[in-house]
Amino acid sequence: MRKAGVLICIFITNVFLFSQIDQLQTNSLESMLTVAKGEEKLDILEQLINEYAQTNPDKSITYAEQGVQISRELKIKKDEIYFLYIMGDLYFDQKKYSDAIEFYQKSYYLSKKHEDPFQQSIITERIGIIFQEISDYDKALEYFLSTLKLREKNSDDESYASILMNIGNLYYNLEKFEIAFEYYHKTYEIFTDSGDQLDIASICVNLGNVYQEMRKTTKALAHYRTALRIFRDLNDHKGVAQALNNLGTVYFDQENNIEALVYFQTSEETIREINDTYLETLISLNLGATYTNLNILDEAQKQLEKSLKLSEVHHFLDLRLSIYKELSRLYSKLNSSIKTYEFSEKYITLKDSIFSEESDKRIANLRIQYELDKKEEEIVDLFKAKETQLKLRNYFITTSVLILLLLIVLFILFRNKVKTNRMLAESRKKFQDMFEKHSAVMLLIDPDNGDIVNCNQAAKEYYGFSKTNGVIDNLFHLSTNPNEIVSESLKKSLKKKQTRTISQHKLSGNRIRDVELFSTPIEFGKKILIYTIVQDITEQLHYESELKLLNIDLENRINQQVEKAQKQQQLLMQKSKLESLGKLAAGIAHEINQPLGGISMGLDNIVFRQSKNKLSKTYLKEQFDFLFKQIERIKHIIQHIRSFSRDQEAVVVEKVDVNEVIRNSLLIVQTQYKDHLIELVTMLEEGIGFILGNKYRLEQVILNLLSNAKDAVEEKTRFLTTTDYKKEIFIKTFSKENKISIIIRDNGIGISEDILPNIFDPFFTTKEPEKGTGLGLSIIYGIIQEMKGKIFPESKENEFTEFRIEFPRI
Structure with a gap:
């Protein structure tokens, strides 16, 4: 006992010391507030508001009012919006809803003016909650939907889910369960994506409640069980107890009292670990009702009396009403008419009392709603008046500024006019001096009749006339062009800032010279004249x-050289093609010898059978079919080689099946490669489409690369000491992203890294002179470029060489 007393003393002392420390901290902040300035003062006010929010709300409101005033003086709108919102929160906590609305509205209009949609959404959600508190569900829904619209594009998923949940709760209270379900389900999807398990459990409970009200018990049970599992994983005892109780109510409604009892008992065991009197009272009520249904009346009486006692101590009127009803039902089963009547009477009295309280509350809410509407109208009118005043002030300022600007412009224009006149006079004098003394031929022409009003000394000397003898008096007399053309030229010079015309003018002694005229209109006195500079271009035109x-002549020579180069290129390509055929000659002969051998053997068999008189129609038909097939095979090989080797001067561009070209190429070489123990591995993807080009030139590319691959694997066998080397050439086609690709890869000698960039250069080769000219890769590079393709080499010395060719698919 003495130890317990000492511990209590220590606890009281610590509480006293901590309260003194908090008081000292608060006093320190208030002292700092008296000397602080600017934004520092706003930070201290925010701390003081938080300090007094719970203990002295009125003082917090006073500090918030100071924050609003200082924010306005400093013209920091975001802080003004914040402190107005805080004042709304403080009044909201005190349930002074009309005052809360007033400051929320002021904060809203400022945040709207400064385009802060997320802050607007926070305020509209708070106002919606107020209207929900006073049961004005229409107004609450209006503000919640406004919040939802603001948050659709201007908030995170958590904030968006919050307003969806509030709207769902609102429709649930209105018993519009189908609509409530839609909003709960959207919330569930967001919470599932975010992965917050507590949020998922909470929305599962709400969905379970809706399903239970809609009599969809299977889905209700599934969501309650999901919530129960998550609450257990999170070690949330209260959540576990609520979920168990909810599961019990589903089975209770189904009159499955045994299952209901198990869940209610488990919930009762869980609630002992936490301090939640309301939930404890509710569970005891549910246990009592279940025991009554099971006729375990002693336990029912024990649980119901326990719940009644808790409801009376903690004033749980909503639960007490249900407890009276259940006690009346219990004592009816116990045949205690007095007790049954007593609790029935209490039930009716309490129900009437609650109805009376709800009526009073509705009347009070109507009064609050009236005040809220009135305040809202006043705030709207106030902001409209401020906006009107601001518009008038802005209009006055704008008008004053415009008048001032107009006066300034008029003054500048007047001053510029004086200055312009002075400069114009000086300019005329300068122009006259320049005009007379300039070495270029200059004329001033009247556009109405072509009269030459003035000309400089250079003009008189150029034309070889003096102005006084009357010959250089008109442009129509100087020009050899018809008068109509000269007249049209003058009209164009008037319309455009500058014109350039070519003409011929007559000089003294009947000399004709080619001239170029640069003309522009100029104002001379009160008349528009054409100022023209004349340049003699006779020699220039000759040159x-x-x-x-x-x-x-040069263009003809270039065309001849290009034509010659094209012919040389064609010859080189044909030479390369014939070189390829020369290399493949042995293979082609082998390809033809095989069917020839079959023909010879077939004919020998026919002769043998004829000598034995064993020829039948069936046997002859089989043999003739076989012989014709072998002849057709030879014919096909020869025709293909003729087409491939033909010199195609006019290249035919057509749709080309890449796989068909590769198969035709293999037809020529496969037997030869087989004889050299080279394995040809093909992976030709079917249905890859077509490319645009010439199939014979593409075949030349394939055969050239296959020939190089054969040389590479053969070369590798010369220096290998092991016998397990397997010569392989791999051919693959595939289509990807509107491109068709061909890969030819060998496991031969490879190409060293330092010469790989040069392999497409003409005449570059690492082979001996008698084995290659160095033109093969250069030519196939040109063919691929002509077909709008690309080739990518890759190699590692002594390991592999790979060529990947890409063509656009059509």
Whole structure:
């Protein structure tokens, strides 16, 4: 006992010390507030509001009002919005809803003005909660839907799920369970994506409640069990107890009292580990009702009296009403008419009392709603008045500024006019001096009649006339062009800033010279004249004519050289093709010898059977079919080689089946490669489509690469000491992303890294002179480029060489 007393003293002392420390901290903040300035003062006010929020809300409101005032003085709108919102929260906590709405609305309009949609959504959600508290569900729904719209694009998933949950709860309270389910389900999807297990458990409980109200017991049980599993994983005893109780109520509604009893008892055991009197009272009520259904009346009486006692101590009126009803039912089964009547009377009295309280509450809520509507209207009117005042002020400022700007512009224009006139006079004088003394030929022409109003000394000297003898007086007299063309030229010069025309003018002594005229309209006094500079281009045109002839000659020579180069290129390609056929000659002979051998053997058999008189129609038909097949095979090989080897000067561009080209190439070489113990592995993807090009040139590419691959694997066998080396050439086709690719890979000698970039250069080769010219890869590179394709080499010395070719698919 003495130890317990000492511990209690220590506890009281610690509580006292901590409270003194908190008080000292608060006093320190208030002292700092008196000397702080600017944003520092706002930070201290925020801390003081939090300090007094629970212990002295009125003081917190006073500090929040100071925060609003200082924010306005400092013109920090985000802080003004924040402190107005805090004042709304403080009044909300005190259930002073009309005051809370007033400050929420002020904060909302400011955040709307400064385009802060997320802050607007927080405020509209809080206002919706207020209207839900006072049972004005229409207004609450209006604000919740407004919040939902604001958060669709301007918030995270957690905030969006929060408003969906609130709307679901609202429809649940309105008993519109189908709509409530839609919003709960959307919330469930968001929580499932986020992976927060506690959120998932909570929404599962809500979905279970909706399913239970909709009489979909199987789905209700499934969601309650999911919630129970998650609460157990999270070691959340209260959540476990609630989920177990919910499962019990489902079985209770189904009159499966044994299952219900098991869940209620398990819930009762769980609730002992936490302090939640309301849940404990509810579980005892449910146990009592279940025991009554099972006629275990002693246990029922014990549980119901326990729940009654708890409800009376903690004023749980909603539960007490149900307890009275269950006690009346219990004593009816116990045949105690007095007790039955007593609790029936209490049930009716309490129900009437609750109805009366609800009526009073509805009347009070109506009064609050009236005040809220009135405050909302006042706030809207206030902001409209402020906006009108601001517009008028802005209009006055704008008008004043425009008038001032107009006066400034007029002054500048007047000053510029004076300056312009002075500069114009100076400019005229300068122009006259320049005009007279300039070495270029210059004329001033009247566009109405072509009269030459003035000309400089250079003009008089160029034309060889004096202005006084009357010959250089009109443009129509100088030009050799018809008068209509000269007149049209003058009209164009008036319309455009500058024109350039080519003409011929008559000089003294009847000399004709080619001239170029640069004309522009200028204001001279009150009349528009054409200012023209005349440039003699007779020699220039002569040189241009000679240059044109030289260009024609040069173009003809270039075309001849290009044609010659194209023919040489064609010859090189044909030479390369014939080289390939030369290398493959042995293989082609072998391909033809095989069917020839079959023909010879077939004919020998026919002769032998004829000598023995054993020829039948059936046997002859079989043998003739076999012989014709072998002849057709030889014919096919010869026709293909003729087509391939033909010199195609005019290249035919057509749809090309890549797999068909590869098969035709293998037809020529496969027997030869087999004789050399080279394994040809093919993986040709079917249905890959077509490319655009020439199939014979593509076949030349394939045969050239196969020939190089054969040389590479043969070369490797020369220096290998082991006998387990297997010569392989791998051919693959495939289609990907609108491209068709061909891969030819060998496991031969490889190409060293330092020469790999040069392999497509003409005449570059590492082979001996008698084995290669170095033109093969250069030519196939050109063929692939012509067909809009690309080739990518890859090699590792002594391991492999791979060529990947890509063509656009059509």
